[in-house]
Amino acid sequence: MRLHRLGITAFGPFGGSQTVDFDELTAAGLFLLHGPTGAGKTSVLDAVCYALYGAVPGARQSGQGMALRSDHAAPGTRTEVTLELTVAGRRLELTRQPPWERRKLRGTGTTVDKAQSWLREYDATAGTWKDLSRSHQEIGEEVTQLLGMSREQFCQVVLLPQGDFARFLRADAEARARLLGRLFDTHRFAEVEQGLAERRRTTEAQVREGDAALLADAHRMQQAAGEAMELPQLSPGEPGLTEAVLTAAAVARATAREQLTVARCGLAAAESAQAAADRTLADVRELARLQRRFAEAQERARRLEEDAGAHREAQARREGALKAEKVAPALELRDAAGAEHRRAAGAEADARALLPPDCAGAGAAGLAAAARRATEELGGLDSARRAEQRLHDLLTERAGLDRQERADDDVLAEAATWLDGWDATRAALQHRIETAQEAATRAEQLSVQREPARQRLDAARLRDRLAGDVERAAAEEGEARARMLGAKAHWLDVKEQRLNGIAAELAARLEDGAPCAVCGSTEHPAPARKDAGHVDRAAEELALAAYQEAEATHTEQERRMAAVRESLAAAAAEAGETPTERLARDTDELERLYARARRAASGLHAAHEELRRAEQEYERRIAERQRAELAAASRAARRDILDRERAALEEELAEARGETGSVAERAAQLRRRAGLLTDAAEATRRAEDGAQRLKDADARLADAAFRAGFDTPQAAAAALLDDAAHRALQRRLDEWQSEELAVRTALAEPGTAAAAQRPPADPTAAELAAATAARRLREAASAHDAAVRRCEELDRLSMRAARGARRLAPLREEHDRVARLAALAAGTSADNERRMRLESYVLAARLEQVAAAATVRLQRMSSGRYTLVHSDDRTGRGRSGLGLHVVDAWTGRERDTATLSGGETFFASLALALGLADVVTDETGGVRLDTLFIDEGFGSLDDQTLDEVLDVLDSLRERDRSVGIVSHVADLRRRIPAQLEVRKGRAGSSVRLRTGADALGG
Helix, strand or coil: CEEEEEEEEEECCEEEEEEEEHHHHCCCCEEEEECCCCCCHHHHHHHHHHHHHCCCCHHHHHHCHHHHECCCCCCCCCCEEEEEEEECCEEEEEEEECCEEEECCCCCCEEEECCEEEEEEEECCCCEEEEEECCHHHHHHHHHHHHCCCHHHHHHHCCCEHHHHHHHHHCCHHHHHHHHHHHHCCHHHHHHHHHHHHHHHHHHHHHHHHHHHHHHHHHHHHHHHHHHCCCCCCCCCCCCHHHHHHHHHHHHHHHHHHHHHHHHHHHHHHHHHHHHHHHHHHHHHHHHHHHHHHHHHHHHHHHHHHCHHHHHHHHHHHHHHHHHCCCHHHHHHHHHHHHHHHHHHHHHHHHHHCCCHHHCCCCHHHHHHHHHHHHHHHHCCHHHHHHHHHHHHHHHHHHHHHHHHHHHHHHHHHHHHHHHCHHHHHHHHHHHHHHHHHHHHHHHHHHHHHHHHHHHHHHHHHHHHHHHHHHHHHHHHHHHHHHHHHHHHHHHHHHHHHHHCHHHHHHCCCCCCCCCCCCCCCCCCCCCCCCCCCCCHHHHHHHHHHHHHHHHHHHHHHHHHHHHHHHHHHHHHHHCCCCHHHHHHHHHHHHHHHHHHHHHHCCHHHHHHHHHHHHHHHHHHHHHHHHHHHHHHHHHHHHHHHHHHHHHHHHHHHHHHCCCCCHHHHHHHHHHHHHHHHHHHHHHHHHHHHHHHHHHHHHHHHHHHHHHCCCCHHHHHHHCCCHHHHHHHHHHHHHHHHHHHHHHHHHHCHHHHHHHHCCCCCHHHHHHHHHHHHHHHHHHHHHHHHHHHHHHHHHHHHHHHHHHHHHHHHHHHHHHHHHHHHHHHHCCCCCCCCCCCHHHHHHHHHHHHHHHHHHHHHHHHCCCCEEEEEECCCCCCCCCCCEEEEEECCCCEEEEHHHCCHHHHHHHHHHHHHHHHHHHHHHCCCCCCCEEEEECCHHHCCHHHHHHHHHHHHHHHHHCCEEEEECCCHHHHHHCCEEEEEECCCCCCEEEEECHHHHHHC
16 A cells, blocks of 8 residues: 555644645655644544544544534635545545535525545546545445455554554553454454353353253152152252252152052041941931921921911901902992092182182183183284384394494594504514614624634633643653652662672672682682672662663653643644633623624514514504494494384384283283183083082992992991902911811821831931041042142153253253363363463464564664563463563563663564564555554654664665654654654644755755
8 A cells, every 4th residue: 555645624733725745755765744742743644544444543533523624724615635545556546524514505504514435546548537436335345445454453554653552562461452353353263252151151051941940840849749858959050960859759759659559548448437427317317307297297286276266267257258349349439439529629629719809609601701701812912922022122133233333432442542553663663673683693793703712712721721730740850850860870870889799699609519600610719708788689670670660750751741732832822822811801791792682683583573463453453443434334324223113113012011011911911811711610510520420329339238238338348358358368268278288197197106206316416427427538538639649740740850851961961061162262271271262362373473573673673682572471360372571682581571661662662563564464465555654752762773763664665665754853854854844823734845955954
């Protein structure tokens, strides 16, 4: 992959359009990307990454979307990044535009345009660019396939972030595993580990589920067997559970069969005893029944003898009632005639009481004639009633016209009052609308100024806060430098003291007869002795560790101070030199004016609506006044017509009403009089007819009673019985005869008489004996049924447990096999001595390749002193596989990379980054990487080491690579001719390409 040209517009700190010609910049093979802190050196690398993958490096992903847009860009300029490169023999052009917020083309406010992407390919034959795709997804897949690496791999392999690799050198095994796993895509091995672990959990759950089912069956068998079965004291998953459950089940089944045999014998004996008790109870009950029957028959015979006199009286009563039935029709006729006569006489008296005094003594014929005269007079009032109704309608209509006239007068008065103030109302509403429109214009103008003012105020506050932080950071850095220099001087002193006394330290290891390590002599006549102030190796290493710790602290303080200064410069560039208090007052005043304008503008819509409603009300009032005036003229004409017709009707009704108040009252009076006369005449006729029928009925009743043999009609009436009394009397006679016959029959039965001669029977004792036998039979049957069910349940559960054990056997074998594999892959098995996971094992091989590739360059950078080696030793109780050590050729010792100094850490991490880039490139299919970028870290190197590092980077040109160094170290600008300078200003940053003597001179 070789970069040709990069175009940046409104991206990051670049407010305008900038172009980077990589063909010219990389011609020398090694180039420098430099500029002041905060100018945007890293933003150039972000633009390359964003053009390729549509996202910036992981540590800066918070700048995605609309936040990528430059704050210095003009409102109408859209953010865009264009990258032209050659990869896999194809020349491509990638253009990316993130989403951005712009003003609406119509109306006010803003809208958000979506992100856009273009991919074009250069056709060398035709000499033109050909469009390939505008889909984000298709372009992303095409770039990933051509480069053979993801965005994370690209950022680690091409952009070479030195801080990440310094942390990688000092990281533990887990942190290295995460980085290497992303770069070498070893997730499939982790998935194998997870798959085995998941399979182990699944099989373990299946085995536990099977064991739980066996234990559940064992509990059910224990419930069925009672105390005859003991459960094994084992939990699901423990060995031997299946055999223990099956053994306990066999014992329980044998015990249950013995209990069934005993229950069968007890049931047979109880059945025989119960049959004998039932026969005895039946005999005793029969004897008791016959004895009770004889005693009851004697008692009934005694009661019949006592009731003989009442029986004879009832027979005489029945004979008298039979004779009285011949007189019953005449009695009924006489009672009916008497009742009818009484009703008619009462009705006549009531009707005459309601008659007028002038008709009280008249007969039926006179009353009927008076009723006819009243009816004829009532018929003559029909015409008068119609005239009276018409008069009532006229009066109602006249009252309605008066009410409408008063209502219209009120409407006209209200309309006149409202219309008089119309011109003033309209002028006031027009003034409100104009005022609100002016306020809306002011609010829109102020809205544009608010956000820049707030941003500038925030930057000023940050500037003030960071000014104090810079002073504190500088003081802390000075203190850290002093401590580092003191620790270094102390270490050098200790080292010098140890070297001065090294002879005594060597002499302490001399043995008689053994050769000296210095001179080779086997005789040691005068070995050196340690003095009181002797310094040993442990003291030197302790002083060295203190120096290294102080150096690391000083490096961290330098980094913190540089970061604070960079932030202060950015905040000062944005805030300017205006005091924060003044910016705060200006911002508050702007917000106050904006809020007041918004409040004033908020009434615009309401004022428009109120004016529209007022105009509608004006039109309605005019129309209403016109309708009221027309209605008033029509009512005046109608009122005259009604007054003339009313005078004519009142004259006509004066005669028809008479002494009453109205025609209706006169008609009701005549109607009531005619009804009373008619009712009285009819009641008088009915009373006369009833008196005649009563006289005839008395004569027929006297004749019927004489013929039936009674002295008077009253005697016949007293002997008469109704149907219910007659049936009751006959039923009593029949019951007496039936009872007499039944008593004679019962006393004559031979079995009943013989039973009466025997001793009294005792059914209670016999029933008690039978109940006892039945209870014992039920108990025996229940015991037998329980034994049968126990045997059946135990047999069923035992068969199910046996089937479960057969199904569980292969599952248990599979679980044991999978558990061993999962533990081995996870590094927790005893067979895995180094406790190395499967993914770590694969990554260890990759790390070994990376260490070998990095050592080639590290030896050149360190003048052959250091070599990176991979270590799979365990550290403490942790796992092994991803250890990284450095071999120091000066001491011959292998030590951890965390012990390297700041400068040594830099060139070791640089060598590691270059080696990792080579290995990842080979791993991803051998994609050629012609352009690399190295971001910062050169400030920690001395001149000699810097020359060696630059020689290594310059040697990369042997593989036709170009390397870009991102740094603000001044010495690099004198050593590297090809330079890309990033300059910052109030209007945003810009880039300038400088090569040859021009760059070295500048």
